[in-house]
Amino acid sequence: MRLYFENPVGRLLEHPDGYALVQYAAGPRDFPTFQAFLTHTSQLLRRHSWHKMLADQRQMSPFTDEERNWIREYWLASSETDGYELFGAIIIPADVFARLSLNLVMTDSQQSALTYRLFDAEPEAVEWLQQLP
Incomplete structure (x- = not known):
């Protein structure tokens, strides 16, 4: 895996299987x-x-209201x-x-372009991603 970006929020890695690993x-x-x-x-x-x-959120602190609103109103909305x-x-x-x-x-994301599933562990999450086109 290759590091793409890192800041105090986390790390973004390019996974060789064709997806972003967001830690x-x-x-x-x-x-x-x-x-x-x-x-x-x-x-x-x-x-x-x-x-x-x-998205590995195991260590993550709760989203703030400001972050949640920005995800919904900007980040997900722009993809949609x-x-x-x-x-x-x-x-x-x-x-x-x-x-x-x-x-x-x-x-908030149910009406967006994001289809997601929640997992307790990484192996199951990777398996689901590999089944997608």
Whole structure:
């Protein structure tokens, strides 16, 4: 795997099987750094014409309301507007509050171009991604 981008929010890796591996770091985030992280995620996906990502959120802190709104109103909305379909295998956070905030984001994303599944472990998430076109 090749590192594409890294900041305090996490790391983005190019997986040789044709998907983005999005690894969230533990700890608090500032909003501009979070926006940069997801913007680079979009750029990585589009650069390779990939439509799949594995988001490892096990260490992630809960999304803030500002982050959730930005994901819904900008990040997911821009993919939907462009007709860019996304598939996300999400490894759920260990923190119960992060799980709750993830559920809110997933509820917000139901009308978007993102098709996702939640997983407890990476092997099952990878298996699901490999079954997709």
